[in-house]
Amino acid sequence: MELKEALLKRRSCRKYTDELVSDEDMNELMHAAMSGPSAMNKRPWDFFGIQDQEVLKKVVKCLLFANYGAKAAIVVVGDVGRALPLQMKEFWVQDCAAATENILLRATDLGLGSVWCGVYPQKKPIAKIQEVLGLKEKQVPFCVILLGHPKDDPEPRDQYEEKRVHIIK
Numbered sequence: 375m376e377l378k379e380a381l382l383k384r385r386s387c388r389k390y391t392d393e394l395v396s397d398e399d400m401n402e403l404m405h406a407a408m409s410g411p412s413a414m415n416k417r418p419w420d421f422f423g424i425q426d427q428e429v430l431k432k433v434v435k436c437l438l439f440a441n442y443g444a445k446a447a448i449v450v451v452g453d454v455g456r457a458l459p460l461q462m463k464e465f466w467v468q469d470c471a472a473a474t475e476n477i478l479l480r481a482t483d484l485g486l487g488s489v490w491c492g493v494y495p496q497k498k499p500i501a502k503i504q505e506v507l508g509l510k511e512k513q514v515p516f517c518v519i520l521l522g523h524p525k526d527d528p529e530p531r532d533q534y535e536e537k538r539v540h541i542i543k
């Protein structure tokens with residue numbers, strides 16, 4: 375799939391079939407995640423692939439809007455213990471966002487459905503997911519990407535708005 379096609383085709387998927395996500399696909403998604411840019415290439419992240427259905431249920435329960443019958447998830451985690459110092463400390467958030475978008479686009483490319491469920495900076499879901507996954511305090515869940523085989527095939531959508539573009543030349 376061409377990148378432009380994947381950009382328009384990627385939509386949040388909230389209905390999944392019963393088919394599981396293969397190990398191969400999970401592996402592809404992890405590679406996509408770590409291909410993303412990272413401030414000073416620090417890469418202060420960890421990715422938890424959840425294929426165990428019981429653990430997945432527990433993760434979904436930590437979130438308000440995530441009960442969509444997905445069959446797998448990747449929890450994107452920022453490790454603030456490995457983050458850059460001083461004013462650059464918060465760059466871990468942008469690193470994790472870039473990795474997340476890479477995963478979503480590669481999932482689209484593989485024919486998988488996905489939806490980005492926000493966690494950081496909400497304190498309660500952060501604490502709950504840390505408990506479910508047995509994370510250290512410095513490991514901050516950034517988001518949960520739900521995954522599976524989509525039930526629907528929505529039309530590609532272009533949300534371009536000319537009034538939001540400001541060219542200075």
Ligand SMILES: Cc1cc2nc3c(=O)[nH]c(=O)nc-3n(C[C@H](O)[C@H](O)[C@H](O)COP(=O)(O)O)c2cc1C
Pocket residue numbers: 384385386387388437439440489490491492493
């Ligand atoms: C930071 C962030 C948090 C989000 N959290 C949720 C969520 O908790 N549950 C959900 O169903 N969708 C969530 N979404 C998906 C958005 O609702 C979705 O991207 C938006 O409505 C645009 O639709 P599209 O993804 O189909 O283009 C989140 C997206 C972002 C970027």
